[in-house]
Amino acid sequence: EVQLLESGGGSVQPGGSLRLSCAASGFTFSRYAINWVRQAPGKGLEWVSAISASGGGTYYADSVKGRFTISRDNSKNTLSLQMNSLSAEDTAVYYCAKGRGGTYNWYFDLWGRGALVTVSS
């Protein structure tokens, strides 16, 4: 089955860290860029980060730059998001999403079900 499955969500105190993972199956993982998109409670979708197919290119939204690190292991078909210095504003459901399309025209044709991250004291 073609799917993405997030894991690693949970509750963390402000200033803490959390690592999300995304396991891919059913497609050639190493051929596609993968993204993280989040949705805060009651808010819309927000693009967070992306990594190129090879892993050589990484991209971040200004809201997480310097705090979050995206990485991938193509031998294990997995994607990770290391989140540091978390604040309440990072509370959201985090989705991994497979990217397609040309440079600067990526769209997301496969999404996971999401992982909830709650930052609260």
Add this chain to the structure above:
Amino acid sequence: QSVLTQPPSVSGAPGQRVTISCTGSSSNIGAGYDVHWYQHLPGTAPKLLIYGDSNRPAGVPDRFSGSKSGTSASLAVNGLQAEDEADYYCQSYDNSLSGYVFGTGTKVTVL
């Protein structure tokens, strides 16, 4: 706050046509970047509806169509059905932010 603006809500009776606008600027839609559309039901994975301004992925009914002009794009839903009740988001790239952006989202209600 998003740089792509959508109406918070639209509604229509079954069988009617509704349209959702996505208004951007010269750094995103107006710069020629593609616009894509997603359907999202709370608690589920978002679903790609339209890519590259007006293309439908396999399996998406032809009731859904997309268009783009200038700094705006639109999603039209013809023959509205109860199952279309969901949140809809446009998405593009913004060169001033150097990143991908989503619209503010529109809730579609079937009366």
